[in-house]
Amino acid sequence: MSGMTHRLRTLVNTQLARRGYSLRWRPPHLISSPDQSIELGFAVLAAHLMLTTPRPFFIGIGANDGVTHDPIFPFIRDFGWRGIMVEPIPEAFARLKDNYTRYPDVTLVEAAIGKADSVSTIYSVDMSTANSMSMSLHSSFSRDVLLQARRWHPDLESKIVERQVPTISFETLLRSTKGQPVDVLKIDAEGYDLEILRTIDLVALAPQLVLVEHANIPRSGKIEMAERLTAAGYRVGLTSLDMLGYKETAYSRAQLYV
Structure with a gap:
């Protein structure tokens, strides 16, 4: 969005807000009947989190451009979420x-x-072609995981390159929070998600909402991922790509059922 468009949108929203209207993005309404349960999804959980925490603080691991397919971005743009984004x-x-x-x-x-804080090899793509950024969304520490994206990019294998990227531990990353409590944790690491989750003390960190991609994780890994979340006191739900963990006490007003 251009600066002019952004200023215009802000002006229009301000004027409409004075009249009781808003053009801001809103999470989808997913109340179903007759049991009145809520279809579990990040947008619903995030919206209900804001009932008690209007501007959550997040950590987003695997940001890419921070916009494409990023479920946190609409909340940053429209509701002022604060946090840290990590991209190698x-x-x-x-x-x-x-x-x-x-x-x-x-x-x-x-x-x-x-x-640990080090340098690691990641498999990515040659960034000189028109669709390089789209292919880079699938960059992974596993060449096999990256190759799974051939279903969308048939020529991907010929574009693969090895990159040396800086690697830091989650504990090192936490220093960037300057002691700020973390409300939302998002991990999107193309097959390395469980490895990262293993390095995080969820009980100590205590985010209210956890979103971890499971799409490139084998069945045994998905089970371990769910067990780690439940052991830390989370209820767990699944979408086709992600596993969601949320604290039941934080969402008692939402009447969520899974």
Whole structure:
């Protein structure tokens, strides 16, 4: 969105708000009858979290450009969420910086999350072609996981390159929070999601909402992922791509059922 468009949108929203209207994005209405349960999804959980925490603080691991397929972005844009975004691919990080110039409350970290502060090999793509950014969404520490994206990009294998990227531990990343409690944790690491989750003490961190991609994780890994969440006191739900963990006490007003 251009600066002029952004200012116009802000002006229109301000004028309409004075009359009781709003053009801001709203999560979808997913109340179903007759049992009045809510279809579990990130947008619903995030919206209900804001009933008690109007501007949640988040950590987003695997940001890419911070906009494409990122469920947190609408909440940053429209509701002022604060937090940290992590992305290791240089070209994607450059795009992330461009997209987030208007969001000073979001700290950007150019790194991958690993077991220690080091340098690691990640499999990405040659960034010289028109669809490189789209293919880079699938960058992974596993070449096999990256290759699964051939269903959308038939020529992907010929574009694969190995990149050396900085890797930091989750504990190192937490220093960027400066002691700010973390309300939302998102992990989108293309097959490395469980490895990252294993390095996080969820009980100590205590985010109210956890979103972890499971699409590239084998069945045994999905089970372990769910067990780690439930052991830390979360209720668990699934979408086709992600596993959601939420604290039941935090969502008691939402009457969520899974």
